[in-house]
Amino acid sequence: MIVKKIGIIGLGKVGQAVLESLKKYSSLVARRSAVKIEIKKVCDIAAGKKKLASKFSLDFSSDPFELIRDPEIDIIIELIGGLEPARKLIIESLRRGKDVITANKALLACSGKEIFSLARGLGRRLGFEASVCGAIPIIKSISEGLVGCEVRKIYGILNGTTNYILYKMAKENIDFSSALKSAQKEGYAERDPRLDIEGTDALHKLCILSYLCYGVWPEFKKVYSQGISKISLLDIVCAKDLHYRIKLLAIAKKEKGFLDLRVQPTLVPIEHPLASISSAYNAVYLDTQPAGELLFYGEGAGGVATSSAVMSDIVSIASSKQNLIRREEKVVIKNIENIKGRYYIRFMACDRPGVLADISKILSARNISIASVTQKERNKEKFVPIIMIIHEAREKSIREAISEIDRLKVIKSPSQIIRIEDL
């Protein structure tokens, strides 16, 4: 039996769930893995959490450094989130010879390079299974299960809040703000939902997957990221008519030394498994060699689900000899302007002759060709939607053409542009 003494910093929702799960399942873990997990001390800067610690008969401190300095603690589990003081606490823990487990995707996206290189230099282990897709063992699957694989493409639904909102809009024919309210009511969205709906949370996780698959920490502020707040019910309905669903996808594609990374609302063919990911679930689709296509699906957030990932990390640290080493590959991150793709465009235009000719002229001047056009309503009095599918074209050309089209008097700007991925 290997005994691992842990210290937990942060007793919020996730921290509490980890305490519950360890209480409930640590005998199961010991039986299966021969690793005995002992909680040496727990910490929260809110001194009131002492009560919670007492409930579990655990030693409590409101000073994280008391845990970090404790020579008996083998593993520090950081569950406070945010950039500082989390970064400082993790770095100090590593320096003091402790292994670290963290669920902090924002911190890893910003400071992953520094933290991983420090851990590697000191021969320490870092567990971060909980940082991407909660309960799905995606970190272990990629780093160990697919250790011999090249990952050519990643398509991830990495944020449950946005998936819930898009799912609700499509299912119940409601607009964005009603769906957001429902998400907040159900506890799937924060009161300030920007981190989720603007795509930042998904981007944080994409950065971690990029490190895992390609050894590259992208400068996350430079990666293109677009949220879902501008997706209207009209777009969801029109996409459905064309046999697509709109999903917020985190995308990575590696080709000839170039890496295309982005987070954006995307039209996904309705029969693809990613299109059927419902509610607040997460999923990661991988196109690999030699393992082929893979999809992983499960609960992406919530303390209870996340606690499974934390237990797995503890056992991994206790029972394997080393972190898998990643060497940075020579990949250049592509500028989104140079990315080619197919697009869905929705114009709101006056319903009169000549409009389509004006639009087509501007597109053809930039060598952009139209795959299909649909005008659903007829109404001479007001602006009506014109839905266009564009053959493969460069993002930059599309954006330029649309901004020119949006200046036409017959167009109620701004037009909607959504990328199509023919998975």
Next chain:
Amino acid sequence: MIVKKIGIIGLGKVGQAVLESLKKYSSLVARRSAVKIEIKKVCDIAAGKKKLASKFSLDFSSDPFELIRDPEIDIIIELIGGLEPARKLIIESLRRGKDVITANKALLACSGKEIFSLARGLGRRLGFEASVCGAIPIIKSISEGLVGCEVRKIYGILNGTTNYILYKMAKENIDFSSALKSAQKEGYAERDPRLDIEGTDALHKLCILSYLCYGVWPEFKKVYSQGISKISLLDIVCAKDLHYRIKLLAIAKKEKGFLDLRVQPTLVPIEHPLASISSAYNAVYLDTQPAGELLFYGEGAGGVATSSAVMSDIVSIASSKQNLIRREEKVVIKNIENIKGRYYIRFMACDRPGVLADISKILSARNISIASVTQKERNKEKFVPIIMIIHEAREKSIREAISEIDRLKVIKSPSQIIRIEDL
């Protein structure tokens, strides 16, 4: 850098693909994991395979014991399949202090108990990722990723051939034998397809998952298993009208110390991710605590996909301290007769008044109540299908009632009974 010397026994399709993958990806593996894989010798009883070995500049023997006795070889990779001599070779390898990797699900289903207990006693490692769902890292995900989880339910599409056949029948409106021919043409089915279509291959894999999740090796001949050869296009069409798809599911459910294990064609709600698993893909759906619902999807067979699992096993053996230990749980395997469920029943009956009354009478005498009845065609001259959905009832009662109904003169027996799982 950890160096692992391996010997590969069996140079069939999978063996050759493993050689190709190791040639192509072992530098990637070394860079990521610091494990250097060296092929010391390869073996096939067909001496003609020496040519293949030469192509890869590898030492060859047609005597597997030459590899097993080689003191320099750390890991024996068994890829010959079948029960004997595979069993003997694995046992002898373990006794001689070697770790073993195998893709042999049939052998593990029959002799897993003996092999695992020997390996454990000798302190040796057994890698068997390739034995279930080829490229999907399901063994690692369950045993390590979900080390702290109770698995309450498993629903697996564990056999690609049968999924391909059912998918083809539904998609192209063709009958079983045409779909089977198409599967054989595409290389998804063997010339003798019985092991796949009768459900035996799926059952082998279910036994391995049962060991993994519950520590129990069921006596595999006693586990209820039914194939797909009796599924007609008519059933697929009728199921679709009721918003279901028919899938061959391997099912495990644990409840109050009882384990319900079986392989059978099942009606799955059309909107469930399992219903959308197309072509020859495999998928495993798990209902767990605390990790919630999870689904894993990917290529289940084929040498190339399987080679990824073999590489992962080599690295796992090289870099972790021990196999996770499984203690047998106290579970009793349920007799299928005592299992309760909802059922789809298709009778072929004379189209005349009173038939439904006769059927209903027999069902109600056994306390079986009807949820819905549909008769699609009208034809006084011949037998027409009557589709019935039955509320929850015991399998045994259903079977008895149906055998009584099938003796009615107005019924063209045998009637079709398919279980419904409301996932």
